[in-house]
Amino acid sequence: MRAHNLALVLQTVANSTNQPSRAAVSAATGLTRATVSALVDDLVSGGLLVEVDPPPRTGAGRPAVGLTLTSTGPAGLGLEINVDYLAACVVDLTGAVRQRFVEHADQRPADPAQALAALGALAARARLAAEADGLIVAGAALAVPGLVAGRGLVRVAPNLGWQDIDAVAELHRVPELADLPVTVDNEANLAALGELRVTGGDPTFLYISGEIGIGAGLVLDGELYRGVRGWSGEIGHVTVYPDGRPCRCGSRGCLEQYAGQEALESGEPLAAAALGIALSAVVNLLDVPVIVLGGAYAPIFERLREGIEAELRQRVLTSGLAPVALRPAALGADAAMRGAADAIIRAVREDPAGWLRRSSQRYV
Amino acid sequence: MRAHNLALVLQTVANSTNQPSRAAVSAATGLTRATVSALVDDLVSGGLLVEVDPPPRTGAGRPAVGLTLTSTGPAGLGLEINVDYLAACVVDLTGAVRQRFVEHADQRPADPAQALAALGALAARARLAAEADGLIVAGAALAVPGLVAGRGLVRVAPNLGWQDIDAVAELHRVPELADLPVTVDNEANLAALGELRVTGGDPTFLYISGEIGIGAGLVLDGELYRGVRGWSGEIGHVTVYPDGRPCRCGSRGCLEQYAGQEALESGEPLAAAALGIALSAVVNLLDVPVIVLGGAYAPIFERLREGIEAELRQRVLTSGLAPVALRPAALGADAAMRGAADAIIRAVREDPAGWLRRSSQRYV
Numbered sequence: 001m002r003a004h005n006l007a008l009v010l011q012t013v014a015n016s017t018n019q020p021s022r023a024a025v026s027a028a029t030g031l032t033r034a035t036v037s038a039l040v041d042d043l044v045s046g047g048l049l050v051e052v053d054p055p056p057r058t059g060a061g062r063p064a065v066g067l068t069l070t071s072t073g074p075a076g077l078g079l080e081i082n083v084d085y086l087a088a089c090v091v092d093l094t095g096a097v098r099q100r101f102v103e104h105a106d107q108r109p110a111d112p113a114q115a116l117a118a119l120g121a122l123a124a125r126a127r128l129a130a131e132a133d134g135l136i137v138a139g140a141a142l143a144v145p146g147l148v149a150g151r152g153l154v155r156v157a158p159n160l161g162w163q164d165i166d167a168v169a170e171l172h173r174v175p176e177l178a179d180l181p182v183t184v185d186n187e188a189n190l191a192a193l194g195e196l197r198v199t200g201g202d203p204t205f206l207y208i209s210g211e212i213g214i215g216a217g218l219v220l221d222g223e224l225y226r227g228v229r230g231w232s233g234e235i236g237h238v239t240v241y242p243d244g245r246p247c248r249c250g251s252r253g254c255l256e257q258y259a260g261q262e263a264l265e266s267g268e269p270l271a272a273a274a275l276g277i278a279l280s281a282v283v284n285l286l287d288v289p290v291i292v293l294g295g296a297y298a299p300i301f302e303r304l305r306e307g308i309e310a311e312l313r314q315r316v317l318t319s320g321l322a323p324v325a326l327r328p329a330a331l332g333a334d335a336a337m338r339g340a341a342d343a344i345i346r347a348v349r350e351d352p353a354g355w356l357r358r359s360s361q362r363y364v
Numbered sequence: 365m366r367a368h369n370l371a372l373v374l375q376t377v378a379n380s381t382n383q384p385s386r387a388a389v390s391a392a393t394g395l396t397r398a399t400v401s402a403l404v405d406d407l408v409s410g411g412l413l414v415e416v417d418p419p420p421r422t423g424a425g426r427p428a429v430g431l432t433l434t435s436t437g438p439a440g441l442g443l444e445i446n447v448d449y450l451a452a453c454v455v456d457l458t459g460a461v462r463q464r465f466v467e468h469a470d471q472r473p474a475d476p477a478q479a480l481a482a483l484g485a486l487a488a489r490a491r492l493a494a495e496a497d498g499l500i501v502a503g504a505a506l507a508v509p510g511l512v513a514g515r516g517l518v519r520v521a522p523n524l525g526w527q528d529i530d531a532v533a534e535l536h537r538v539p540e541l542a543d544l545p546v547t548v549d550n551e552a553n554l555a556a557l558g559e560l561r562v563t564g565g566d567p568t569f570l571y572i573s574g575e576i577g578i579g580a581g582l583v584l585d586g587e588l589y590r591g592v593r594g595w596s597g598e599i600g601h602v603t604v605y606p607d608g609r610p611c612r613c614g615s616r617g618c619l620e621q622y623a624g625q626e627a628l629e630s631g632e633p634l635a636a637a638a639l640g641i642a643l644s645a646v647v648n649l650l651d652v653p654v655i656v657l658g659g660a661y662a663p664i665f666e667r668l669r670e671g672i673e674a675e676l677r678q679r680v681l682t683s684g685l686a687p688v689a690l691r692p693a694a695l696g697a698d699a700a701m702r703g704a705a706d707a708i709i710r711a712v713r714e715d716p717a718g719w720l721r722r723s724s725q726r727y728v
Contacts, residue, residue, distance in 0.1 A: 225584070232650050232651040233649065234682070237679070238644075238648050242605060249681055284598040285602065286582075286596050286649075287595040317598045318520075322593060
């Protein structure tokens with residue numbers, strides 16, 4: 001009950017547009033002022049909330065002290081490995097990005113252990129910089145362009161040439177990360193979740209992420225749809241031309257061969273048409289009203305838009321009844337690592353009691 | 365609370381493999397024997413449950429009277445209009461089919477009012493026959509091969525040539541149906557729901573229904589996924605060959621043009637390949653582990669299987685990690701009208717208090 005109420009108070013402060021007083025939190029939650037005060041004391045002493053001076057007020061009464069999320073407490077470390085870059089960021093409890101490192105380099109020549117060691121070094125830099133800045137990194141989440149099977153095992157990442165790689169174990173070899181909880185997820189899934197939380201708008205959309213490979217994250221009614229084995233969203237391997245170009249995956253005519261980053265450089269109109277064909281299949285199957293273009297598609301969105309829309313108009317059965325909205329990702333190319341960091345922060349915000357317990361054990 | 369407990373008792377009897385006594389229902393539900401007895405009395409006098417003599421038993425104690433669903437109470441009228449047939453069936457509370465009428469005739473030359481009048485006549489025959497047999501038809505559900513927009517409006521049924529048809533109003537013109545609650549839904553959606561309840565097995569599958577047109581019903585975690593506007597499952601208009609045959613919908617290369625019933629007659633291998641291409645897209649996007657082939661595909665399942673599986677092996681990224689199971693629909697070509705009738709029965713079973721209230725008003 002206390003754990004539930006701690007989360008309720010923390011979320012109430014987090015979701016406020018101003019800096020609410022204890023009395024305002026009491027009114028919003030229905031908890032008594034005494035209960036709220038005790039919970040707020042715990043959240044303040046545990047380093048999750050801070051008290052701020054009220055703005056000077058004219059008029060009667062003493063203005064109350066406001067509450068806000070701390071910018072020096074727990075933080076999330078978001079990591080991404082993709083075919084041509086490594087990235088790490090640290091996001092604090094308020095959602096602000098506090099550290100951001102991106103290293104462009106082709107990862108395909110490296111073996112998985114080398115690539116993850118390089119990412120681990122970047123992650124260690126980000127963590128140390130964040131902790132020098134007063135933050136406590138609560139955990140890390142890693143975004144990978146491939147299929148993940150629970151507990152950090154990357155089953156297949158076709159464009160990296162990875163198979164059955166224990167990414168968590170590799171990251172834990174880096175001394176500065178050895179004590180850190182690490183989770184792994186598909187990059188498009190994390191990017192879609194990042195997009196969902198940042199925009200807070202459409203509850204149902206497809207997020208499509210264009211890199212060397214192409215992935216998608218499907219958000220249905222505000223929830224990421226992962227599929228039965230967690231392997232949904234492999235839109236890069238949807239066939240657009242059945243007898244078309246051979247793909248690394250062993251099939252032919254995959255979307256990736258026409259609209260992946262390498263194909264994109266040589267022919268945007270062909271890429272837009274191929275995207276339009278594959279996205280029409282998504283809309284016909286799922287009646288998804290919004291498509292968000294992320295990764296490499298975000299900066300060239302306006303150049304792809306018309307070609308995609310032409311295919312949607314022709315190929316979506318209901319296009320005459322209700323148009324499909326296309327938009328670029330709000331988080332741009334950082335969506336996956338931001339979504340990863342956000343997953344850590346979200347876990348703290350949803351279970352502050354767990355965080356207080358773990359952090360008191362750590363620092364006793 | 366009484367409404368909830370009535371439903372609980374009814375469902376407990378319905379889901380029993382034997383004919384449970386009042387004591388057994390009390391044990392299964394956690395309700396007191398006195399409460400169960402009062403609720404059972406209401407369900408018996410309301411014509412939803414019947415008491416049956418226990419089997420003769422050797423041994424001590426007087427054997428208890430068993431309970432079972434009535435086969436003379438409320439029933440569901442399932443209706444289907446498709447391009448080349450009309451169909452009606454009546455299913456009783458136990459799920460048994462009590463009446464079944466199918467009329468083969470091309471509906472495309474008829475205008476919507478004529479077609480629905482003919483279906484209404486068939487429905488009236490089914491209703492009268494069922495009521496002569498001691499059943500009370502609680503409502504009707506109509507399966508249509510098209511897009512439905514709430515309250516019985518068929519927005520588009522491309523293969524029937526329908527647009528914005530108020531199917532409920534048309535059916536209500538038939539005097540024998542004028543008092544009957546009627547709902548309308550997409551045929552593949554109803555068929556998928558019928559399949560889900562009859563097999564009771566896989567919680568996540570795609571049901572694909574081959575008629576003149578092709579529709580799909582997507583069941584995710586035991587729930588039909590309808591899409592934001594209720595227009596999911598239009599797999600017949602997923603592009604398989606971007607520059608292929610023109611389709612009635614205005615697009616080119618739609619699955620329907622290669623694997624719809626008319627195409628099927630002239631080339632099963634081509635149909636199987638086209639189905640395999642479209643179904644691979646579904647599995648890549650949604651990680652659906654089971655595909656159920658219904659409608660015209662069910663009887664020729666074995667002839668299509670190999671061709672579809674060859675495409676899935678080539679085109680599904682995860683086919684090497686976990687195969688996709690293909691199977692024919694358990695309900696065969698009747699799936700949509702059975703699913704429609706079942707929707708009515710299910711509503712009675714989930715809210716027996718509502719049924720008792722309505723039927724007492726009707727027969728006072």
